[in-house]
Amino acid sequence: MIDVTSNANEYYQALLDRNSEYEGVFFVGVKTTGVFCRPTCPARKPKFENCEFFSTAQEALLASFRPCKRCRPLSSPNEVSEIVQKLVQAVEEEPEKRWKDKDFQALSIDASTARRQFKKRFGMTFVEYARARRMGLAMKHIREGESVIDAQLATGYESSSGFRDAFSTIMGLPPASAGARKVLKADWLDTPLGPMVACGDEDALYLLEFVDRRGLEREVERLRQKMKAAIVPGTTPVLRSIEKELAAYFNGKTLTFQTPLQLLGSPFQQRVWKELQAIPPGATKSYSELAEAIGKPTAYRAAANANGANQLAIVIPCHRVINANGELGGYGGGLTRKKWLLRHEQQYSLDAFHRP
Known part of the structure; x- marks a missing residue:
């Protein structure tokens, strides 16, 4: 179980805020109901004194709590629902299809439910998803040398103006300019x-x-x-x-x-990112040490900015850079995740060291 004295207040506030940055970091057992939840559970929040915090779902299970049926703490956060899986598969089987209400009815799926679940998962409705997928297919046809009219017909558009407008909105340019x-x-x-x-x-x-x-x-x-x-x-x-x-x-x-x-960045940024990849798992460097490592000891602020400009989280481990005084510093994914990643890597490295 988590050290309640040092973390309980922080985790309780995250629970009240339904803060997604804490997903996977802790689980909360509710003494009055006997269930345990993830931090973003939509259920009514318990009183602080009725909460017990755990670092893993297994710990909560061993403490005799059962998983909440609303937030499903044993599944991945935002796990793909059966409806989303079914519709994604349907799109892949017929990517050129233009969906209508009767198509949802044929799959026994409510169109508004599909819209809501796709919005939660992908940040776009199902119709927007299907249209974007269809335009991606049209782009592929055009780049392979087919005419615009052939790409239009292949993706189910009867109107050339409708196809052109939809294509331009999603792709950022008209279909006639899409070859390259x-x-x-x-x-x-x-x-x-x-x-x-x-x-x-x-x-x-x-x-x-x-x-x-x-x-x-x-x-x-x-x-x-x-x-x-x-x-x-x-x-x-x-x-x-x-x-x-x-x-x-x-x-x-x-x-x-x-x-x-x-890696899309300036030569200086790329040098910083290469150096980040050289920091071993379980280890950290300060921003000033990072600047020294690339031969620019006075450029620690620029190194910090390059660290923040990294667009490949975890893979290019910008989370392994901390302040010179030992504090975590910043992290685009949130300091809670940064702390978790460092602890995870240090534990893995320790386990590997003791492995026979």
């Missing part, structure tokens, strides 16, 4: 600390961030502009690779990553 346009796929990955969004193409990973990171939308827009790329829902072998490696990381099987990365 780059396409990045975006996928949502579940982790014990909350969902992350990953963007990449067939060759490399460009972005990996926690979904609730402040300024994420601006990051995605900067990526789109810098790469002159359309970003659409989907997956690639690179995104499947990072999903597997993140699962291994959180399970404590390995703390290293082999997925190829695309």
Whole structure:
């Protein structure tokens, strides 16, 4: 069980705020009901004196608490519902399909439920998701040399003006200009600390961030502009690779990553990011030590800014940089996650050291 005297007040406030930054960091057992919940549970909040805090779901189970049926603490945060899985599969089977109410009825799915669940999962409604997927398919046809009219018909549009407007809205340019346009796929990955969004193409990973990171939308827009790329829902072998490696990381099987990365930054930023990757799991460096390591000892503020500009959370371990006085410093994903990641890596490294 967590050290209640040092953390209970902090965790109780996170529970009241339904703060997603604390997902996976603690679970709360409610003495009056006998259930335990995740920090973002929508149920009515218990009084402080009726709460017992745990670092893992297993600890809560061993203390005789049963899992809450509303927040389902034994599943991943924002775990994909059966409805979302079913509809995503349907889109992949017929990506050119234009969905109508009768299509939802055929699958015994309420259209408003689909809209709400997709909005929660992807930040867009199902219709927006399906349209973006369809435009990604149209982009693929055009880049492979097909005419715009063929791409229009292949994706189910009878009206050329309707196709052009939809394409321009999602892709950021008209279909006639799309031949050389780059396409990045975006996928949502579940982790014990909350969902992350990953963007990449067939060759490399460009972005990996926690979904609730402040300024994420601006990051995605900067990526789109810098790469002159359309970003659409989907997956690639690179995104499947990072999903597997993140699962291994959180399970404590390995703390290293082999997925190829695309680093988009100035030469100075890239030097900082390369140095971050050289910090061993379980170790930390201060911002001044980071600046010294790249041969710029007086540029610790610039090194800190480059650290904050990292768009590949966990994989490029900016969470391993702390203040010279030992305090955590900043972290885009939230200081609670930073603390958890450092503790996780230190524990893994300790276990590996004692392993025969």
